[in-house]
Amino acid sequence: MKRVWNRRRVFPEKLVSNRKFFDDKGVSPVIAVILLVAITVVLVSVLYVVVSNLISQQEITPKGALLFREDKNIDGKFSGEFQGSVALDRIEFSIIDFSENTTLFFDPSIETTKEIPGGLNITYDDVNENNKLDATDTLVIQNGEHGDRITIIYKRTGEAVAMDILG
Numbered sequence: 001m002k003r004v005w006n007r008r009r010v011f012p013e014k015l016v017s018n019r020k021f022f023d024d025k026g027v028s029p030v031i032a033v034i035l036l037v038a039i040t041v042v043l044v045s046v047l048y049v050v051v052s053n054l055i056s057q058q059e060i061t062p063k064g065a066l067l068f069r070e071d072k073n074i075d076g077k078f079s080g081e082f083q084g085s086v087a088l089d090r091i092e093f094s095i096i097d098f099s100e101n102t103t104l105f106f107d108p109s110i111e112t113t114k115e116i117p118g119g120l121n122i123t124y125d126d127v128n129e130n131n132k133l134d135a136t137d138t139l140v141i142q143n144g145e146h147g148d149r150i151t152i153i154y155k156r157t158g159e160a161v162a163m164d165i166l167g
Contacts, residue, residue, distance in 0.1 A: 061154045062086045064133075066162035068141065068150065076120075078166050080139030080150070086161055088131050091152050095122055098147035108133065120144045141166070 027035075064084025071077040088109040095104040097119040106114040108124040109131070115121035120143045128136045133152070141150070146167030154161050 059156045061157045061159040062161055064152070064162045066150065066152060066164040068139070068144075068164050068166055070166070076141075076143045076145065078141040078144045080141065080164070081135065082133050082137065082139070082152070082162065083135055084162065085132050085134040086152075086154070088126065088133060090155055091133060091161060092155060093122065093124075094149075094151040094153055095120065095141075096149040096151075097145075098149070099145050120148060122150075 062084065064082055064086065066080060066082050068078040068080040071079060091108065093104075093106040093108065093114075095106060095114075095116070096102070097104065097116050100116060100119040102116050102119060104114060104116050104120075104122075106122055106124075108126070112125065113121060113123045120141055123138075123140045123142070124133075125138045126132075127138060128134070139150075141148070144166045148166040149163065150166070151163040152161040153159070
């Protein structure tokens with residue numbers, strides 16, 4: 001008859017030494033709850049900071065209305081009026097000369113006039129000298145033609161503030 005040894009009987013010293021590891025209960029429930037709450041608070045605060053920074057970085061493009069009227073006494077002269085208000089250092093004009101198939105960019109915070117050689121030219125005057133494009137300021141286009149497009153672009157977003165087509 002063959003004798004079968006029980007594991008406990010064969011290696012009783014190992015079982016006793018390993019029992020220390022198996023009998024430990026781990027971290028107390030109170031400590032575990034405190035750790036979970038602390039980790040949750042840290043994660044929520046980090047998420048809040050990230051989301052609030054993303055929201056604050058979004059810039060809204062101001063909107064206005066641009067209207068050019070043709071001067072009946074002088075051929076090719078158009079006077080423009082802008083309804084709204086936007087800082088000059090935040091905008092630029094994009095002028096597309098329809099006949100020349102040319103685009104001109106004009107920064108009114110740096111220069112007051114710009115010309116496409118052989119084509120139209122634009123002059124800007126900040127009448128009230130408040131460094132803003134508003135209804136009191138004057139925009140004049142010489143040698144303009146019907147179909148030329150003038151767009152005011154907000155530099156920070158690249159979007160149009162206002163646009164008009166001559167004619």
